[in-house]
Amino acid sequence: MKIDYRKAFIMGFWVILSALFQSIALVNFSVPGHLYPAGVSGISRLLSDLMLDYLSLNIPYQLLYFVFNVILALIVYKYIGKYFTVFSVLQTTLVSVISGIMPKMIVLDDILLLAVFGGVINGFGCGLALSHDASSGGMDFVSIYLSNRYNRSMWNVIFGVNCMIVLTAGLVYGWQLAMYSMIFQFCNTQIISRMHKRFTHEALNIITKKPDEVSEEIFRNTRHGITQIKAVGAFKHEDATMLYMVINSYQCNDVVSAAKKADPNAFICVSSVNEVIGNYYQKPLE
Numbered sequence: 455m456k457i458d459y460r461k462a463f464i465m466g467f468w469v470i471l472s473a474l475f476q477s478i479a480l481v482n483f484s485v486p487g488h489l490y491p492a493g494v495s496g497i498s499r500l501l502s503d504l505m506l507d508y509l510s511l512n513i514p515y516q517l518l519y520f521v522f523n524v525i526l527a528l529i530v531y532k533y534i535g536k537y538f539t540v541f542s543v544l545q546t547t548l549v550s551v552i553s554g555i556m557p558k559m560i561v562l563d564d565i566l567l568l569a570v571f572g573g574v575i576n577g578f579g580c581g582l583a584l585s586h587d588a589s590s591g592g593m594d595f596v597s598i599y600l601s602n603r604y605n606r607s608m609w610n611v612i613f614g615v616n617c618m619i620v621l622t623a624g625l626v627y628g629w630q631l632a633m634y635s636m637i638f639q640f641c642n643t644q645i646i647s648r649m650h651k652r653f654t655h656e657a658l659n660i661i662t663k664k665p666d667e668v669s670e671e672i673f674r675n676t677r678h679g680i681t682q683i684k685a686v687g688a689f690k691h692e693d694a695t696m697l698y699m700v701i702n703s704y705q706c707n708d709v710v711s712a713a714k715k716a717d718p719n720a721f722i723c724v725s726s727v728n729e730v731i732g733n734y735y736q737k738p739l740e
Contacts, residue, residue, distance in 0.1 A: 465541050468586040473548035475579030476590060480553045482560040483572025483638075489565075490623050490635040491576055492616040492642050494522045494592025495549075500623055520550040523591040530595045538587055539595075545583050546591035569634040573641025580642070581649030612643075654703040655727035660713050661685065662720040665695035671716035675708045676701060678734075700727055700734065 480495065490496040495515075502515035523546040531539050562568050580590040589595065597612045616639045624632030662668050669680050683696040701709055706724060713720050 461537070465537065465586055465588055466544070468582050469541050469545045469588050470548060472579045472583035472588070472590065473545050473552055475582065476545075476549050476576055477552040477556050477579075478559070479572050479576035479579060480549070481556045482558055483562075483568045483575065486558065486562075487565050487568035487572065487634065487638075488627070488631050489569055489572060489638045490619060490632075491573075492593065492619075492639040493590075493612070494526070495519055496616065496619045496635075496639070498522060500619060504626065514554065516550040516554045519592075520546060523595075526592060526595045530599050533599050534595070538589065541588035542583070542591045542595065545588055549590070565631075565634050566637070569637040570641055573638040574645055576638075577642035577645025578649070581646045584646065584650040616643075655700055655730055656703050656706045657700050657725045657727050658698070658706075658709065658713075659723040659725075660697040660699075660720055661694050661722075662697065662713070662717045663692075663694050664717040664720075665697060668697060668713050668716040668720060671712040672699075672709055675712045676705055678705075700730055 476495075480491070483489065484491050484495075484499070490499050498515040498518035501518055502513055505511040505513055523543065527539050527543050562571075583589050593612050593615065617636065620632045620635045620639065623635060660668060665682050669682070672680065678699055678701050681698045683698060685694045685696045686692070687694060697713075699709075710722055710724070713722060
């Protein structure tokens with residue numbers, strides 16, 4: 455793997471910031487509120503508590519969290535980007551270390567506030583990593599693998615898996631904490647889904663009298679195909695062309711700007727796409 459030092463530095467910065475926010479959520483919200491986060495961090499917390507309470511084994515959840523993430527990274531390494539995997543493992547390593555030494559800085563007694571704001575902060579930390587081509591590891595590895603395979607966002611599927619973690623915790627430690635843990639996870643998932651746009655799509659309908667110029671300018675920004683459809687304005691009966699294309703949501707602003715640059719008078723309609731089936735180019739993770 456050829457190293458791009460500038461890219462590595464930028465990714466490293468966001469990964470460190472991501473790990474810091476996630477550690478704050480764990481140390482100051484999840485642990486004090488006895489809440490179980492989503493994914494591997496939740497599994498690690500739950501197993502650590504179960505082994506301590508029922509087997510008298512005091513194994514720090516940070517250690518379990520690190521081990522599980524390394525195992526998952528090794529499993530999916532060949533299916534997802536190398537940069538993505540390396541920096542995701544770095545992120546989980548930093549979370550394991552920072553959460554182990556970070557002092558508690560926020561004191562709240564209201565478990566609802568712990569669940570809501572803890573989930574938001576944790577989701578923001580995970581979203582920072584995902585938005586810069588890394589992740590917080592764990593179930594993110596699984597979600598990215600499934601999203602790459604099926605070309606659609608799989609975060610709600612992962613949320614369903616996380617509910618199973620909460621149900622287990624509810625059976626053992628009581629349903630009240632389990633329900634608050636679901637609030638924590640829901641807030642976490644909602645923030646991630648809004649920050650991470652790689653597997654959400656938009657459809658663009660562009661009405662223009664300069665279809666070739668607009669298409670060429672768009673192709674300078676993206677590799678997605680464009681369908682040209684001859685059209686006639688119903689009011690003035692003037693000939694025009696409708697350009698139709700589907701792109702990733704994070705590319706939308708750049709594509710719209712390119713179209714307006716080529717034809718300032720272009721009429722552009724943007725709509726959400728639930729699913730893409732067929733030949734669609736998805737830029738691979740590096």
